[in-house]
Amino acid sequence: MTETMQAPRGAGAKKRLFVQSWGCQMNVYDSHRMADVLAPLGYAPVSSPEGADMVILNTCHIREKATEKLFSELGRLRALKEARRAEGGRMILAVAGCVAQAEGAEITARAPYVDLVLGPQSYHRLPELLARVSRAAGAVIETEFPPEDKFDHLPEASAPQGVTAFLTIQEGCDKFCAFCVVPYTRGAEYSRPAAAVLAEARRLVAGGAREVTLLGQNVNAWHGEGPEGRAWNLARLLAALAEIPGLARLRYTTSHPRDMDAALIAAHRDIPAVMPFLHLPVQSGSDRVLAAMNRGHKAEDYLRLVDALRQARPDIALSTDIIAGHPGETEADHQATLRLIERVGFAQAFSFKYSARPGTPAAAAPGQVEEAVKDRRLAEIQALLRAQQAAFNASKAGQEVEVLFTGPGRHPGQLAGRSPWLQPVHATGPTGLIGAVRRVRITAAHPNSLAGELIHPPDQEKHAA
Numbered sequence: 001m002t003e004t005m006q007a008p009r010g011a012g013a014k015k016r017l018f019v020q021s022w023g024c025q026m027n028v029y030d031s032h033r034m035a036d037v038l039a040p041l042g043y044a045p046v047s048s049p050e051g052a053d054m055v056i057l058n059t060c061h062i063r064e065k066a067t068e069k070l071f072s073e074l075g076r077l078r079a080l081k082e083a084r085r086a087e088g089g090r091m092i093l094a095v096a097g098c099v100a101q102a103e104g105a106e107i108t109a110r111a112p113y114v115d116l117v118l119g120p121q122s123y124h125r126l127p128e129l130l131a132r133v134s135r136a137a138g139a140v141i142e143t144e145f146p147p148e149d150k151f152d153h154l155p156e157a158s159a160p161q162g163v164t165a166f167l168t169i170q171e172g173c174d175k176f177c178a179f180c181v182v183p184y185t186r187g188a189e190y191s192r193p194a195a196a197v198l199a200e201a202r203r204l205v206a207g208g209a210r211e212v213t214l215l216g217q218n219v220n221a222w223h224g225e226g227p228e229g230r231a232w233n234l235a236r237l238l239a240a241l242a243e244i245p246g247l248a249r250l251r252y253t254t255s256h257p258r259d260m261d262a263a264l265i266a267a268h269r270d271i272p273a274v275m276p277f278l279h280l281p282v283q284s285g286s287d288r289v290l291a292a293m294n295r296g297h298k299a300e301d302y303l304r305l306v307d308a309l310r311q312a313r314p315d316i317a318l319s320t321d322i323i324a325g326h327p328g329e330t331e332a333d334h335q336a337t338l339r340l341i342e343r344v345g346f347a348q349a350f351s352f353k354y355s356a357r358p359g360t361p362a363a364a365a366p367g368q369v370e371e372a373v374k375d376r377r378l379a380e381i382q383a384l385l386r387a388q389q390a391a392f393n394a395s396k397a398g399q400e401v402e403v404l405f406t407g408p409g410r411h412p413g414q415l416a417g418r419s420p421w422l423q424p425v426h427a428t429g430p431t432g433l434i435g436a437v438r439r440v441r442i443t444a445a446h447p448n449s450l451a452g453e454l455i456h457p458p459d460q461e462k463h464a465a
């Protein structure tokens with residue numbers, strides 16, 4: 001996933017900032033926060049790196065391919081940086097995110113024209129690091145886990161994110177799945193206090209957000225002290241967020257099956273703003289592989305959770321992550337994964353070929369699976385998941401669904417929005433409906449999106465509003 005920040009209105013900035021995010025949604029959120037930190041220094045986001053005064057690449061280390069993207073992009077930026085210098089300007093080139101945390105000085109060894117390498121825990125220190133860059137002869141590398149809380153030192157999120165917004169409430173991971181780099185790049189699990197989350201959510205809504213997605217590498221492990229001094233879990237936090245006037249929809253991602261407690265399942269039944277969609281990575285359907293992965297749950301535990309969720313909220317749609325060819329995975333294990341997928345019926349899913357990450361236990365484990373076998377298993381998994389997604393989308397055809405309109409569609413007169421199940425929906429309608437939730441009759445289902453028409457045609461909107 002690649003995302004660049006949109007330039008706000010009036011970006012005739014003194015200094016031009018280009019931020020590119022790869023990886024998870026937490027990186028997208030962090031990119032916004034880095035822009036917030038740099039705004040008082042006169043930097044405003046632009047939508048391309050040409051002529052920028054500062055370029056930040058916010059990187060992902062999760063799979064080898066994700067990491068390689070960084071070095072191919074750096075090669076391209078080097079030419080732009082040199083062109084800038086030839087004009088008498090300077091482009092500061094910074095590498096942030098999980099590759100920065102994992103590789104540190106390795107990055108500048110391979111790309112000496114990089115000025116700054118900074119890990120995810122140091123974003124609040126960007127102004128100070130930039131001052132060091134302008135004084136330093138060589139590159140500045142900052143990958144410590146500082147003792148202070150970066151969230152306490154970040155300015156209040158300022159730039160509005162739009163109709164749908166992200167809000168990081170939890171960071172880091174203590175689970176140490178055998179294949180995963182996140183515990184090393186993002187550090188130990190940490191939850192932000194409820195009061196800070198509620199205040200940021202209110203600001204997002206004041207800035208136009210109608211849907212807020214709470215983020216965390218283990219978001220459902222969130223726990224904190226409520227404003228009244230009592231211990232809160234995620235279910236309690238969702239209930240408090242749902243009280244914010246104007247906040248129509250709540251989502252949270254990514255959840256771990258082990259932290260999916262009864263209160264959170266009940267929240268899907270009891271809180272209308274909590275959307276009937278859950279991303280719940282299972283990784284494998286084989287107990288042997290799940291044990292090798294150190295996931296701490298069995299296939300049966302996952303299926304029981306799915307049953308409980310469907311009992312609480314019959315229309316809930318599930319999404320997941322699957323890894324094909326984890327070390328030690330046999331053909332029988334792979335078949336068990338296909339069976340689990342068949343039993344659940346996912347509305348959407350992400351599936352990946354196992355990628356050995358240096359320093360993780362699985363990278364050194366015996367039984368590494370051959371590339372060709374991984375390819376074939378992944379193809380089988382993806383064919384099944386694709387068919388399930390198409391069937392799920394098709395099941396909405398002819399139905400009336402509530403759509404949150406998020407922006408203009410691709411064609412003139414068209415609006416783009418989202419169903420409660422996170423499906424993109426297109427319908428003809430006036431731009432005044434952006435930010436509103438309206439009932440839409442689904443007229444066509446495509447593999448990745450839906451098309452529909454407003455139940456109340458636009459000329460009746462003023463009565464329906």
Ligand code: SAH
Nearest residue numbers: 179180217254281321322352353354355357
């Ligand atoms: N915190 C989330 C996942 C974060 S990473 C969770 O616990 O599920 C997102 C997904 O990338 C993971 O769910 C996993 O499916 C995949 N992934 C992580 N490490 C991987 C690796 N080494 N090779 C292939 N896929 C990997």
Ligand code: SF4
Nearest residue numbers: 173175176177180182
């Ligand atoms: Fe990685 Fe596992 Fe932590 Fe998810 S729970 S971030 S997969 S170690």
Ligand code: F3S
Nearest residue numbers: 023024060061062098
């Ligand atoms: Fe990638 Fe780091 Fe997110 S490794 S998936 S950017 S936590």
